[in-house]
Amino acid sequence: MDLGAYRPVLANRDTRGALLLGFFIRVPMWAGAVILTLHVVSSLGRSYGEAGLVTAASTVAVAISGPWRGRLLDRIGLRRTVGPSLLVQVVCWSIAPWVDYASLIGFAALAGLFVVPTFSILRQVIIRSVPAEQRRTALSLDSSATELSFMAGPAIGVWLATAYDTGWALLVCELTSVAAGFVLWVVNPPLTSETSTPATDEQGEAARADAIATAETGTGASEGTASSGAPRAVRGFITVPVAAVYLAAACSTLVLSGTDVSIVAALRTFDATQSIGWVLALWGAGSLVGGLVYGAWHRSFSVFWLLGGLAALTLPVALAVGVPTFAVLVTLSGLLCAPTITATVEQLSRLVPERFRGEMMGWHGSAMTAGSAFGAPLAGFAIDHGGWQWGFVVVSVLGVLVAAAGLVAARRFRGEPTAADEAKGPGADSERGVPAASMEH
Template sequence: MVLSSAAVRNVLLLGALVRIPFFAGAVLLALHVVQTLHGSYLQAGVLSTVATVCIALSGPWRGRLLDRFGLRRTIMPSILVGAVCWSIAPFVDYVPLLILAAVAGLFDVPIFTVVRQAVIAATTEENRQPALALEAVSVEMAFMVGPILGVAAASLWSTTIVLLCVQWTLVLAGILMWIRNPPLRSAQAAGRPAAPAVPRRAWFGIEFVALCVGASAAISLLAASELTFVSAMREFGAQQWLGVVLAVWGFGSVVGGLVYGALHRSISTYVLLAALGAVTIPMAFAVGPISLAITGLLAGIFCAPTITASIDQMSRIVPEGGRGEAIGWHSAALTLGNGIGSSMAGIAIDAGGFAAGFTAAAALGLTLGLGLALLVGIRERRRLAVEKPAAVSQVGA
């Protein structure tokens, strides 16, 4: 049982706790602009986009620093910059808030990279899949709980105070990470000196890029579906049930993640992406909240497994000394996919309603899933064709 390991338990618990304020902070920024600063939704969207882009840009270079200098030396500047920025940002006008959020984003504590790298370090290839599945489930739970808590708190107290408290919770989470200093490499976990950082050219190739594209497509599909749920429920005249339908969708993802973690074999990320696209199609034919919830439950089952498989597959492609940067690129791809999916869904919904939104999301998953599987398969066959004659000639010699 993967939870029998104290190291895995501690990392998963830490990851679950720090991600709740992370997701709460995203929605609080928008609420603060609209409610407290009396800005427009456009301004709120620009702020969210700038903060998201800066966090995405920080992923690869912060991950590279983790590989070269370790956790404590990497996140100490993040803690200091975050403490200064978020002590000031809730009390200033829009433009200074935008600048401070951008700076804080560039020095963001790499929560997702640290947690995933620590989980990989604390596991073997045999129990890594269930551990990563639990990690993906914890992300789903935090994504469901964080925004709800943020909105509830903002309805009771000033967004200034709530934003300050939530962002300082993330600063304190960074301090806790610094104190705990979980091993990021299996050698450190075993008490041995860690190997030096691995050059990027050793792993940054077609297979890794294809994996990042697949992960980005999966998040694009999910972001597009999330926005399309809103459109569908408005079209049904049942906006009051939106939270319930989204919760059913999220529950499907939790179930799928747990089931995938219990499997004794991995499944290709690209196969799961194509399957996620296929099971998204029935949502386009929903005729009311109940049918949308049922089809959403089915579609949700493939959400967490697709992301889990991409991280597991990445850990097999990238040597241990390069995984910090690799996970940073992977996280940046996920962030980019989130923005692409929302924009794609908006265009599709304006053109053909919620059915077009779900259809566009499904087509993206199916097309890229099958296309990437074909591309990687052809490359693997060519590699084997080259290696086989070489192996035969060595035997003959």
Template sequence: MRSYRVVLASADVRNVLLLGALVRIPFFAGAVLLALHVVQTLHGSYVQAGVLSTIATVCIALSGPWRGRLLDRFGLRRTVAPSILVGAVCWSIAPFVDYVPLLIFAAIAGLFDVPIFTVVRQAVIAATTEQNRQPALALESVSVECAFMVGPIVGVAAASIWSTTMVLFFVQMTLVLAGILLWVRNPPLRSAQDADRANAVAVPRRSWFRLEFVALCVGASAAIAVLAGSELTFVSAIREFDAQKWLGVVLAVWGFGSVVGGLTYGALHRKISTYLLLAALGAVTLPMAFAVGPISLAITGLVAGLFCAPTITASIDQMSRVVPEGGRGEAIGWHSAALTLGNGIGSSMAGIAIDAGGFPAGFGAAAALGLGIGLGIPLLLTLHNRRRPAVDKQPSQVGA
């Protein structure tokens, strides 16, 4: 635990991680509450609930690179202030109107979403050195896993006691309050070794938006696609086993494996390639296709979960070494957008595979995606790096 003691000894890192863990719980609760509000209170269809969730998610994804670039150019306070105002106005009205106005307000609020994920990750990177960044990012990734498990449970439980209108209003106002707290605390987004924050300018995108960065985003997107596909396939498998009461337990075991894997990876004293972890994630996902009941599914899920959090942590850590400080806000925004895209791809891919061949096909498709992208990207990068010296030599040869 020495690595974590060193990280948590820093008040800046400790405060940012705590703030990030707390504000992400209402973030994940809000997603499921939107669907419940449409179906239960507005008496809409599940299709309408899905459309609303999709539009809100797409708008949040689109806002990531844009809001991240504003963080690089203008700093936290000037970027977050409009998000606070727009979010407060939209979510003070949206829970009390019909479906179409709710759709419009949710879309506008999504485009001006407080960039919580970007701010927390950028602040963690800024507050750490390259030597202790891995355990700090591992803790950040584990906190996301925990919030992802706790948030929907809290939201559904609250909606079963009070009306979804009031619960949705309260949860979204909590996120607005989180934005205000971020504005007040204003955690540094650049290290002390970087240029003076008041005079710092954004790094040109062309200096870092290259093949290596794009490959990292593709790898992170594939990792989330494997996880999203697996999550949907768990539901199909449990239904096929006629053991619906064990679904929560199996998912919890899978999530516990991710927490253990994330903490173990953070304690290591060496870097592991994102693509190697992605290929390993694909390999350990495959055995779940051969599960014969909820117990074997939980055991194989526990093993598969060990590589979930480490893969995402490694991609963020590797990105922090590829992108200079003046461009990390936008880069993390693109990274977050890639994760959102992967979530949609994974669910769709698994749904098609399950319809074609049942839950074994769903897990098989997710495993093939992880293995294919994890092994394919390093090969493409190697071929590109071999060709580039030859291309670079051509002008000098022509000049000669």
């Protein structure tokens, strides 16, 4: 482990700016999610289940919009994608805090469809701004910054919702998020190394469209070209190995969302509901430490090894007999959260040609959202029928099975060239921390 690996990454102005901007964008985002739930329950007098429906409507909309918004980033650039989103966000969140329950669901869903794809944008900036050998370290820093914002955002949201009217708190928080998105629009960081700014004139748009068409049909000699020996691609970049990484991303958030629900259920069973906040903070701290260690490590690991480790570390939490042992085991279970998410992004960035990176990140976000949406009810069903321990057991066992299946399936594709490999020519893998076509090492 070499902590000095972080020095050149943090010395890079683009990377440093993306990390700071990402933190300040995500804090109001996490806070807004908490305030929205409290607004439905306290101000509108609805149940937590009905508050969950509002969150579900927004979550489904975000999942649907991910690939679409990512494809727009690839085709027309940051400003032309983000600009309309900012306008829709301002309109929706200026009205939503003052409407009834049914209307709030509609506004939340509309805002979700036009959400600013900040995760996709900032990770693209980070991937573009560092050399390949520093990519894992930079992405680990982004995951760690996300953990910090997640630890701060909900606490700020609860404070705002209890100290002020939830309608005004929701308005201020969401418009702060829009303001952060506007800063991103103004800065307009380049997303790929192919061009520093999106094509804006007629000639540039034609060149961009031609490049995308060439990559999708595989007829050019560009980065996106693949030989007949490469895995067949869907939409220009989704091969079987890429789809497998998306499955791993979905399963990782399935484990995490199931763990989240199970933590709450366990502490309620221990009659320690007041401990939920600090136990969740310890879980996040474990992830933060794990992310920093993984970023400083001397090599990358397959996402399936990390997923299997995440699930295996989560399983022993079911053995806790009280709050002290539970807190320790939960902290340990968080160690591989950030590394697993980092590995999915890093591996996709090596498997997918750069010109598809926006859509790649969009599908990645949708996969993680889908896993989260499935994990919580799965763990809830297990808890209802067997107790809080079974919430941890079910999601852990499923995670281990998916990880094992991924490692076995990866052997089939070992040595097969990817689209990116074809462009780089022989010996390209020697420059990488992880072989592009192998998900086992």
